[in-house]
Amino acid sequence: xxxxxxxxxxxxxxxxxxxxxxxxxxxxxxxxxxxxxxxxxxxxxxxxxxxxxxxxxxxxxxxxxxxxxxxxxxxxxxxxxxxxxxxxxxxxxxxxxxxxxxxxxxxxxxxxxxxxxxxxxxxxxxxxxxxxxxxxxxxxxxxxxxxxxxxxxxxxxxxxxxxxxxxxxxxxxxxxxxxxxxxxxxxxxxxxxxxxxxxxxxxxxxxxxxxxxxxxxxxxxxxxxxxxxxxxxxxxxxxxxxxxxxxxxxx
Numbered sequence: 001x002x003x004x005x006x007x008x009x010x011x012x013x014x015x016x017x018x019x020x021x022x023x024x025x026x027x028x029x030x031x032x033x034x035x036x037x038x039x040x041x042x043x044x045x046x047x048x049x050x051x052x053x054x055x056x057x058x059x060x061x062x063x064x065x066x067x068x069x070x071x072x073x074x075x076x077x078x079x080x081x082x083x084x085x086x087x088x089x090x091x092x093x094x095x096x097x098x099x100x101x102x103x104x105x106x107x108x109x110x111x112x113x114x115x116x117x118x119x120x121x122x123x124x125x126x127x128x129x130x131x132x133x134x135x136x137x138x139x140x141x142x143x144x145x146x147x148x149x150x151x152x153x154x155x156x157x158x159x160x161x162x163x164x165x166x167x168x169x170x171x172x173x174x175x176x177x178x179x180x181x182x183x184x185x186x187x188x189x190x191x192x193x194x195x196x197x198x199x200x201x202x203x204x205x206x207x208x209x210x211x212x213x214x215x216x217x218x219x220x221x222x223x224x225x226x227x228x229x230x231x232x233x234x235x236x237x238x239x240x241x242x243x244x245x246x247x248x249x250x251x
Contacts, residue, residue, distance in 0.1 A: 015061055024042045025038065031209050066094060076239050086108075092115055093113045095119065116140060121140075144174075152184070153185075164215075172225070176230050176250060184247055185247070186248075187226070190216050191219055232250075234249055
């Protein structure tokens with residue numbers, strides 16, 4: 001819980017303890033009974049619109065996601081070899097915690113961090129601290145509109161679970177247009193296990209229903225979703241208890 005401790009949980013605890021977040025969970029029964037989003041019931045709008053209007057909450061959320069990314073970065077790097085890629089783009093990558101770790105471990109690769117302009121506004125400081133700023137381009141934009149072209153690896157970490165299928169297909173099609181023909185799309189998510197297995201991912205699934213109005217998915221559901229955007233799943237690699245790497249290639 002100390003902010004100066006390695007792998008500190010302080011940022012995450014601060015985020016989940018915020019009143020607006022707790023208020024959404026107080027409407028859990030509504031979500032269970034109706035399948036509708038609890039956050040919207042509690043606040044009258046979706047969580048992303050809410051955070052745009054409350055920048056202080058957006059900053060707390062970004063810090064929590066950064067801390068969580070640090071916690072899984074070592075597992076992801078141990079599970080997957082990023083060194084074959086020349087340009088790695090993290091779409092919706094926040095301030096770049098994960099991308100900075102990947103670039104530090106793959107000195108022959110360049111990176112691109114892509115997220116909303118207000119999110120990446122201070123990402124340069126983090127890249128400087130990781131000594132990878134000279135190999136990382138920072139771009140502000142909206143992945144629902146378009147994704148920059150040219151990368152041979154595109155990361156989507158904890159992005160698709162935030163959205164419904166139709167929105168995800170739009171995001172994935174933007175990635176399909178942007179990725180090189182021989183590239184790889186790497187979807188980093190908690191993949192749902194069969195019944196009575198994998199409780200962590202199923203709790204995440206409940207959280208998606210309550211707060212961002214998304215969902216976790218099974219391996220079969222990811223394969224179907226990616227196919228709609230002209231991707232083919234080539235592998236699914238477990239990378240610790242909280243995340244898997246769904247690797248796909250353009251068809």
